[in-house]
Amino acid sequence: MQKIFDEVTSLDKRCYEEFFLTEDILMEHASNSIALYINQNLFDKKSILIVCGSGNNGADGIALARLLSSKFEVNLYLANEPKSYMAQQQFKRVKALNIKIIDEIFEADIIVDCLFGTGLNKPLDEKFINLINTLNSYNSFKIACDIPSGINSLGQVNTIAFESDITITMGALKTSLFSDVSKDYVGEIIVVNLGVQRDIYEIEANKFLLDESDMKLPFRNKKNSHKGSYGHLNVVAGCKKGAGIIAAKAAFGFGTGLVSVVCHENLDLPYHIMQTHFISENCSAIAIGMGLGKYETDEIRKILNKPIPKIIDADLFHDKLICEVLDQEIVLTPHPKEFISLLKLCEIADVSIEELQNNRFLYVEKFCKKYPNVVVVLKGANVIIAQNEKQYVNSFGSAVLSKGGSGDVLSGLIGSLLAQGYKPLESAITASLAHTLGAKNYKKNNYSLIPSDLVEEIRKL
Ligand SMILES: NC(=O)C1=CN([C@@H]2O[C@H](COP(=O)(O)OP(=O)(O)OC[C@H]3O[C@@H](n4cnc5c(N)ncnc54)[C@H](OP(=O)(O)O)[C@@H]3O)[C@@H](O)[C@H]2O)[C@@H](O)CC1
Ligand SMILES: Nc1ncnc2c1ncn2[C@@H]1O[C@H](COP(=O)(O)OP(=O)(O)O)[C@@H](O)[C@H]1O
Ligand SMILES: [K+]
Known part of the structure; x- marks a missing residue:
């Protein structure tokens, strides 16, 4: 796994104060890394448009123009006058080298977005919205320098952001790249070093990107x-019985020795899944909540109070x-939607889905602070798995999973590992990765996956 940081200014500062590097050295590494990527991967392209803002993100771009000018047809566009000290320094250098500065943007083979990085500090005005809109409309190969312009430090997009094919980010991964909304803008993410190796640049972290x-x-x-060596999962089925059956099938395929669906009505189950009316004597984990619908509160309370590992989903969050x-x-x-209900029931926060989605890491942190024993898996485009102060991001998922039943498969996988004796956090991490990597291996198209396809792919991992 790789560390993720909410901010990197303090890491840059460490480079100056503890390793005696300068801003110029860091920036030369930043721009050189983008130049290297372009030289190695995009050498067949001719024209490059580098669009720069007034701060150090822009300065990276101006330096990049200098580095690439002998090999490509480089066009430098300064959306604003260079303002930061480094932007002015880099500008002096390109002027001395007679590098082409243009007044109007055009559809070059490659666009490098160096408008704003970590310093975006206010909403974009009309001029920048139009500029980014036009850049997005081009059919060029698009590279974002550090962060796609328009994404702020919390990973929020106020109006618009640059839609990159690749984001080359400086020094370390940033939390803002992993909000759900960022997923439509960042493309592939590459981390490059700024003059010291990444493991030296980075300090302790509480957030991690899963590999x-x-x-x-x-x-x-x-x-x-x-079979008894691999546990017995009980999946409690409710009104929508299909949900429990999907979870049970996923669990069986993920290694649990025995899987039973708990239901009072007689079910038509696959031959390898058993049915029981009550929690089994040798039950080693319970999956409950999916498709539960209306239920007898006392009966569910009794099940929830059994000292057996549990994965809880869906209706019980209300x-x-x-x-x-x-x-x-x-x-x-x-x-x-379930998480905002949970936050409200727990008297942590009464917020809208939009507020939650804008601050996913924050609300998971608040919840985990209050309930340190619980492992939370906040679903979404980038799943956050958290316990205590540690948060793990799974970014492998895609829209192929946006279907009813995908979550039931995940619950089944987590239940499966709990039943086999794995700890809650490791169960959640491995199950979530298997869920998304299985989906990634489904190659037909990105709309037709059904839960049984997903289970099939997971069984082949
Ligand atoms: N050690 C280092 O420093 C290193 C830094 N590096 C690079 O520097 C980047 C950070 O640079 P940064 O801090 O200068 O901020 P940056 O992202 O250029 O933006 C600030 C500028 O934009 C302006 N501005 C902001 N919002 C705006 C808006 N909505 N609309 C219009 N203007 C707006 C703001 O204007 P102001 O608020 O001052 O008027 C200011 O001029 C970082 O992401 C990385 O790429 C690397 O080279 C490695 C070493
Ligand atoms: N666009 C997406 N990108 C990544 N993962 C997604 C996306 N859409 C859905 N998922 C994943 O699919 C699952 C959907 O779960 P959920 O909404 O609870 O479905 P259900 O309850 O109907 O089974 C979650 O694990 C979620 O993270
Ligand atoms: K940028």
């Missing part, structure tokens, strides 16, 4: 085993009952 290697699939090491179990070591998998 594929963080997925620890439930391979079986014991030779002398039997019931005050949930507050009775938040001291337990459980996994919760709300989507944004």
Whole structure:
């Protein structure tokens, strides 16, 4: 996994104060890294448009113009006069080298967006909205320098942002790149170093971006085993029985030895899934909430109070009952609408979905501070998995998963690992990665996936 930082100004400052680097050295590495990417990956292109703002993000762009001018047809566009000390220095250098500065933008083969980086400090005015709109309309290969212009430090987009194919970000990953809204703008994200290796530049962090290697699939090491060695998951089914059945199938395919659906009505289940009317004697984990609908509160309370690992989903996030179990070591998998209900029931915040989506990390942090035993999986385009002060981001998911039933598969996977004896946090991380990487492997198209396809792909991981 890779560290993510809310701000990097203090990391830059460390470079100056502890490693005796200068702003000029850091910036030369920043611009050189973009030049290197272009030289190595886009050498067949001819024209480059570099669009610069007045601060150091713009200064990176002006320096880049100098570095590429001998190999490409470089066109430098200054949206505002260079204002920061470094922007003025870089400007002096390009003027001395007679690099072409243009008054009007055009559709070049490559566009590099150096308008604003970490210093965006107010909403964009009409001029910048129009400029970014026009850049977005071009069919060029688009590179964002550090952060796509228009995304602020909280990962919010006020009106518009640059839609990049790739974001080359300086020094370390920033939280703002991983809000749900940023996902439509950042493209592929590459981190480059600023003169010291990344592990030296970076300090301790509480946020992490998950890599594929963080997925620890439930391979079986014991030779002398039997089905009971891999747990018994009970999935509590409710009004929408399909939800529980989807979860049960996902769990079985992910390694649980025995899976039963708990339901009073007789169900037509696949032959390998069992049915029970009450929680099984040897149950090692419970998945509850998905498709529950109307239910007998006392019966559900009894189940929730059993000292068995649990994954809780969906309808239970709208019931005050949930507050009775938040001291337990459980996994919760709300989507944004469910999470705002949970925040309200827990008297943490009464906010709209928009407010939550604008501040996902913040509200997860508030929740985890109050309930340190709970593992929260806040679903979305970038899933946040959190416990205590640590937050992990899974960015592998895509719109292929935007379907009813996708969340039920996830609940089943988490339940499966809990039943097999894995800890709540590792269960949530591995299940979430398997869920999104399985979806990524579905190659037909990005609209037709159904839960059974997803389970199939996960079984092949
Ligand atoms: N150590 C370093 O410093 C290194 C920095 N590096 C690079 O510097 C970037 C940070 O540079 P930065 O701090 O100068 O901020 P930046 O993103 O250029 O924006 C500030 C400028 O934009 C303006 N402005 C803001 N909002 C605006 C708006 N809505 N509409 C219009 N104008 C607006 C603002 O104007 P002002 O508010 O002052 O009037 C100011 O002039 C960072 O992302 C990385 O790329 C790397 O080279 C590595 C080393
Ligand atoms: N655009 C997207 N990008 C990434 N993941 C997505 C996207 N849309 C949905 N998902 C994922 O799909 C799942 C949907 O869950 P949920 O809304 O609870 O569905 P359901 O309850 O109908 O099964 C979540 O894990 C979510 O993160
Ligand atoms: K930028």
